[in-house]
Amino acid sequence: MFRAELVFFLRKRLALLGSLAVAAATVFGVFSLSGTDPFSFRDMRLTSTLSAMGAARSAAVAGVLAVGLVALLWLSRDKRSRTEALVLSAADGTRLLLSRVAVLTLYALALCALCVLVTLITWVAASLTANLGALLQAVLLVTLPALVLSLLLCTGLYLLFDSLDAAFLGLGTLFFISLLSGDYRLRWVTTHVNWFSDFAGSDMLAPPMAFGRLIACLCFGSLFLHGLLAMRRYGYGAHDSLRTRRSRGALGVLAAVLTAGCVAAYLAEPFVDRNSPLLKQTEISRWGTTEDTPTVNEAGGLRMKSLRSDALLDTEHSRITATATYILESAANTREISFDINSGLNVEHVLVDGAPGRFSLEKGSLTVLLPAGASEITVSYGGGIKSPSLQSLAGYIGRDSVYLQEGSNWLPRPRGLADAAFALTGSITAQEHLTFAVPGRLAELEEQNSLRTWHYAMEIREVDVALYGGVYETRSFQAAGVPVELYVSHGHMEASLGRDIPSVVEDIVAFYTDALGPYPFDTPLRVVETSLYKGGGHSSLNLVTAAETVFHMKKPGADTEASMASFAWMNAVDLLAHEIAHQWWGSGVTAAYEPPWSDEGLASFMANAYIAHAFSRQEADGMGLYPWISSVEEQKDSYFADDEALAKVSESKRDQILGDRLHAQLYYEMPLLLMGMEKELGAEVFWERLSGVYTLSQDSGSVSWDIFCTAMGVRKEEVRYERYYADFPA
Ligand SMILES: [Zn+2]
Numbered sequence: 108m109f110r111a112e113l114v115f116f117l118r119k120r121l122a123l124l125g126s127l128a129v130a131a132a133t134v135f136g137v138f139s140l141s142g143t144d145p146f147s148f149r150d151m152r153l154t155s156t157l158s159a160m161g162a163a164r165s166a167a168v169a170g171v172l173a174v175g176l177v178a179l180l181w182l183s184r185d186k187r188s189r190t191e192a193l194v195l196s197a198a199d200g201t202r203l204l205l206s207r208v209a210v211l212t213l214y215a216l217a218l219c220a221l222c223v224l225v226t227l228i229t230w231v232a233a234s235l236t237a238n239l240g241a242l243l244q245a246v247l248l249v250t251l252p253a254l255v256l257s258l259l260l261c262t263g264l265y266l267l268f269d270s271l272d273a274a275f276l277g278l279g280t281l282f283f284i285s286l287l288s289g290d291y292r293l294r295w296v297t298t299h300v301n302w303f304s305d306f307a308g309s310d311m312l313a314p315p316m317a318f319g320r321l322i323a324c325l326c327f328g329s330l331f332l333h334g335l336l337a338m339r340r341y342g343y344g345a346h347d348s349l350r351t352r353r354s355r356g357a358l359g360v361l362a363a364v365l366t367a368g369c370v371a372a373y374l375a376e377p378f379v380d381r382n383s384p385l386l387k388q389t390e391i392s393r394w395g396t397t398e399d400t401p402t403v404n405e406a407g408g409l410r411m412k413s414l415r416s417d418a419l420l421d422t423e424h425s426r427i428t429a430t431a432t433y434i435l436e437s438a439a440n441t442r443e444i445s446f447d448i449n450s451g452l453n454v455e456h457v458l459v460d461g462a463p464g465r466f467s468l469e470k471g472s473l474t475v476l477l478p479a480g481a482s483e484i485t486v487s488y489g490g491g492i493k494s495p496s497l498q499s500l501a502g503y504i505g506r507d508s509v510y511l512q513e514g515s516n517w518l519p520r521p522r523g524l525a526d527a528a529f530a531l532t533g534s535i536t537a538q539e540h541l542t543f544a545v546p547g548r549l550a551e552l553e554e555q556n557s558l559r560t561w562h563y564a565m566e567i568r569e570v571d572v573a574l575y576g577g578v579y580e581t582r583s584f585q586a587a588g589v590p591v592e593l594y595v596s597h598g599h600m601e602a603s604l605g606r607d608i609p610s611v612v613e614d615i616v617a618f619y620t621d622a623l624g625p626y627p628f629d630t631p632l633r634v635v636e637t638s639l640y641k642g643g644g645h646s647s648l649n650l651v652t653a654a655e656t657v658f659h660m661k662k663p664g665a666d667t668e669a670s671m672a673s674f675a676w677m678n679a680v681d682l683l684a685h686e687i688a689h690q691w692w693g694s695g696v697t698a699a700y701e702p703p704w705s706d707e708g709l710a711s712f713m714a715n716a717y718i719a720h721a722f723s724r725q726e727a728d729g730m731g732l733y734p735w736i737s738s739v740e741e742q743k744d745s746y747f748a749d750d751e752a753l754a755k756v757s758e759s760k761r762d763q764i765l766g767d768r769l770h771a772q773l774y775y776e777m778p779l780l781l782m783g784m785e786k787e788l789g790a791e792v793f794w795e796r797l798s799g800v801y802t803l804s805q806d807s808g809s810v811s812w813d814i815f816c817t818a819m820g821v822r823k824e825e826v827r828y829e830r831y832y833a834d835f836p837a
Contacts, residue, residue: 111204116210120501125173129166129218132218133225136165137233150660150675152602155230155238156305162229163245164297166222167253168286170240171296173218174254175278178211178261183271200340208262214741215254219246238670239305248313252320253296259327266334286820291315291497292373295323297499297504297564305655306596307638311425315378315497325369332362368493380450380493380501382470410436410525412482414570416518427452427494427511428489431518435482444484446473446519448500451493458485464581475518500640508638509541509576511652513647526809531567535574542637544580544594546572546648546766568808571647575635582610583631586616589632590813599636599659606660608634611680617685618717623801627695634683644682646689646710653682675723681730684714698803698811702769704812708777715778726827730784735775736835742771776828783831796820 115120137158151157161600181203223246230237262444264274276806284293291299298316298702303309336358340348349355391782411433437446448454457464460483465476475484492502492515502515511517532550535543539559547565554560579594582604590614595603612634620626630648635650636658644653657679692698692709705823711731719727747753747764755762785793800818804810 109201109209110201110212112206113213116181116214119177122177122214125170125214126178126218126221128169128173129221130225132169133162133222134229137226137229138160139165139513148656151656151678152659152661153233153661154305154598155235156241156303156362158230159226159238159241159245160249160300160303160694161455162222162226162242163249164301166246167250169334170215170218170222170250170254171257171282174211174215174507175257175261175282176490177214178258179265179271179274179278181207181211183316187271201335202632204262204266204335204338208258211258212255215251215258216255219251222246237374241309243311244309245303248316248320249298251298252324253758256295256320256323256327259331261332263327263330263332266338267330269337269339282317289496289498291319291379292322292376295327296382299480301498302639303575304508304638304640305512306598306636307640307655307660308505310614311500311503311505311508312640317445318376318378320370322369322372322771325365325372329362329365329369332365334361351545356789378493379497380471380495382472384451395479409521409523410527411529411531412436413530413566414572416531416572418517418533418535418574420504420535420537420576422504422509422511422538423508425491426489427504427517428494429486430487431516432483432485433521435537436485439514443474446475446486447471447516447522448473448488448519449490449492451515452488452490452517455487455489457487459483471516489520492517499642503640507541507578509537509543509574510637510641511574512641512645512652513571513573513711516569517574524569526568526807528568528808530564531572532562532564533572534560534562535576537576540578541576542581542594544592544633545648547572548630553834563649567648573647573650573652575637575652577636581637582609586613586632587620587626589616589620589626591616592631592633594633594635595658596636597654599655602660603636604634605662606669606676608658608683611683612687614721615680615717618720619688619691619713622713622716622761623691624805627691627805632690633670634686634687644686646686646693648694649690651683651686653686657682676753677718677726677730678696679719681714681718684717685710688713688717691801695808696804698815699809699811701812702773703780704815705773705775708781712773712778712781715782731778736739736832737781738771738775739779739832742768779828779832780826783828784819784826786831788820793819 126387138152138153139161140151140157186435221728222241226242227237227239257278261274264277265271265542267275268274281360285296290292296375298319299318300309300312303312334351336349336355337345338348338352339345340351343351352358376473392813413434415432416429417431418427420427431472433444448468448471453554454466454468454473455821457466459477459481464484467474475486477484492511493503494503494515500510502511502517503509504511513520531547533545535545536558537543539554541559543561544564545561546567547563549561550564551562552559553562575594577594578597580597582593582595582600584591584806591609593609593612595601612632616626616632627634629651633650635644636655637653638653639654639656642654644651644657648651656757660676660679663673663676688710689706692713693706698704698706698709715731718730742748745764745768747756753761753764789795796819800810800815802813802816810818813823816826
C-alpha cells in the first residue's frame with residue numbers, strides 16, 4: 108500500500124510546486140540579511156554562518172505551508188473526488204492513512220535535504236566558505252521539526268473536524284501566531300532565533316530551541332492522536348467511529364500523556380527569567396510611581412569598602428561557579444541586606460564575618476540577615492544564566508563567547524548602596540582559548556592546566572561589573588592621549604580595520620575630550636565586539652561594547668546602494684559614539700535619574716553632535732532631530748496619552764505603553780531639549796557651560812536636573828519640548 112501511495116504521490120504536481128517554493132525560499136533566505144533589521148544588518152558582510160539560519164528559517168516558512176497544503180489536499184482526495192466508498196471498501200482506513208502520513212514524512216525529509224542542497228549551491232555560487240555544521244544545525248533544529256509539526260497539525264485537525272475548511276483555518280491561525288508571537292514556546296515555525304552569530308557559536312541557543320520544539324511536538328502529537336481517535340470510519344459518525352475503534356484505549360492514554368507532558372513542559376519552562384529586576388528597573392517601575400522603586404536596605408546609604416569577585420566558568424556546560432565578598436563600612440543600623448541575583452543562579456552558602464549566615468533566596472532576590480556590627484559577607488553561588496528575553500540575551504556562557512553584562516546580575520548586586528567609591532578586585536577563570544575584556548586595570552594573567560585567569564582591579568561606585576570573553580584579537584592604540592584596547596573576534600578584525608574602526612574610535616574620543624574634558628579613567632578604554640544575541644551596544648565602567656554588525660561591515664560602496672551603505676555605516680558610527688559618550692555621561696558623571704533627564708538623553712545628544720561633526724549637520728538631523736520629533740509627537744498624539752484611556756487597558760499592555768513612553772522621553776525628548784538649549788544659548792556658550800558642569804560634577808560623580816539647568820543658565824521650567832518645538836514644521 109505504501110509503495111502504491113508513494114508512486115501516486117510522486118506523480119502529483121502540487122508536491123513539485125511545494126519543492127520549488129522551498130528551493131526559492133532557501134535562496135531568498137541565504138541573502139535575506141536585511142530581513143529582520145533594516146539598519147544593522149544592511150551593510151554587514153554575508154557569511155555562511157549568518158545565512159545558514161536565514162536559509163533554514165525561510166525554508167521552514169515555505170515548507171510548513173507546502174507540507175500542510177499538500178497533506179490536506181492529499182488526505183481529502185478521496186472525499187473530494189467522491190471515490191471514498193470505493194477506496195475504503197477495498198482497504199483499511201487506518202492503514203491507508205498511516206501509509207499516506209509516511210509518504211508525507213518522506214516528503215518533509217526531502218524538502219529539508221533540498222534546503223541543504225540549495226544552500227550549499229548558493230554558497231558556492233556566491234563564493235562563501237561553507238559552514239556545513241551551522242547549516243545542519245539550523246535545518247535540524249528549525250526546518251525539519253517545523254515541517255513534521257505542520258504534518259502532525261494538519262492531519263490531526265483534518266481528522267478531528269473531518270473538514271478541510273477547519274483544518275485550513277487552524278493551520279493559518281497557528282502559522283501566524285507562530286510568526287508574530289514573542290513567546291519562544293509558541294514559535295513552532297521558525298523558533299525565536301533570527302540569526303546565528305558569526306563568531307559566538309550557537310551552543311547557548313540550542314537548548315531553548317530544542318525545548319520549544321519539544322513542547323510543540325507534544326502538543327501537535329497529542330492533536331494527531333486525538334485526530335486518529337476521532338477519525339471517521341466510512342459511513343459512521345465521530346462517536347460511533349470511536350466506539351468501534353479497537354485501539355482506542357491505548358491511543359487515548361497516549362494522547363492524555365502527551366497533553367499532560369505538553370502542559371507541564373510549557374509551565375516548567377526553564378530558560379526565561381521572568382522575575383528579572385532588569386525588566387522592572389530599566390523600563391517600567393522607574394517610571395512615574397516611586398513606590399515601585401526597590402526600597403530594601405532602608406537604612407539607606409549602605410556604604411561599601413570593597414568588593415572581591417572570583418568566578419570560574421565551565422564553558423562546556425554554560426555554568427559559572429563564583430564567590431563574592433562584600434566588605435561593608437559599618438552595618439550597625441542595617442538588619443539585612445538584599446541583592447539582585449540572576450534567577451538561574453543558586454546560592455550554596457553565605458558567610459557573615461566568617462560564620463555561616465542566614466539568608467533567603469527567591470525570584471532573583473537574595474536577602475542576608477546581618478547581626479549588629481557585621482561587616483563582611485561572602486556569597487558562594489553557581490549555576491546558569493537566565494535572560495528576561497531570549498531574543499536579546501542579558502547574559503550567556505558559550506564555548507566561544509561569554510557575555511556577562513552587569514544587567515544579568517551574574518554578580519549579586521546589593522540594593523540601596525550609598526553613592527561613594529569603593530575598591531573592586533576580581534578574577535575570571537576560563538578555558539585558555541578565550542580572551543577576556545575585564546573592567547578596570549588588568550592586574551595579572553595566570554595560566555595553568557589549559558585554564559587562564561584574568562585578574563582585574565578598579566575603583567567603582569556601583570556594582571556594575573561586566574565581563575566579556577571571546578576568541579578575540581586585540582589592537583592597542585592611543586586616542587587623544589587615552590590608551591584604547593580593541594577586542595574584535597578573530598574573523599572580523601580585517602573588516603574592522605578595513606572600515607578603520609580604530610580611527611573612528613580615536614576621532615570620537617578626541618571629540619568628547621575636546622567638548623567635555625579628559626577621559627574620566629586612568630585605565631584603558633576597552634571597545635569590545637559582542638555577538639548579535641544582544642543587539643546594539645552597552646557601556647559600563649571602562650568597557651564599551653557593540654554588536655558584531657558594527658565590526659563586520661562591507662567596504663564602503665561595495666555592492667550596496669551608496670546612500671543606504673553610508674546610512675548603515677552612519678548608524679554604526681552613531682552606536683559607537685553613543686556608547687563611548689556613556690564613558691563621560693554614565694561612567695564619569697551620572698545624570699541623577701529624573702525623566703526625561705538621564706544619561707541616555709545626554710549620550711544620544713553627544714553622539715548626534717559627533718555625527719554632525721564627522722558627517723554633516725544635515726545628516727545628523729536626518730538621524731536625530733526629525734525622527735526624534737516625530738517619535739515625541741507620536742507619544743503626545745497617542746490615544747493613551749490620556750490617563751483615563753490608559754487606566755482601562757490591561758496591566759501588561761499598560762507596562763508596555765509606559766515603557767514606550769519612557770523610552771521616547773529618555774532617548775528622544777531629552778536630546779531635543781539639549782538641542783533647544785544649544786540653539787537658545789548659542790553654540791559657544793552652550794558647550795562652554797556643558798563642559799563646565801561636567802567638570803564640576805566629577806567629584807560627586809553625579810548631577811541633578813536642577814543643578815544642571817542652573818549651571819547651564821536656563822530656567823528649569825522653561826526647558827520644555829513645547830516651547831522649543833512649537834513652530835516646528837510637522
Ligand atoms: Zn545608552
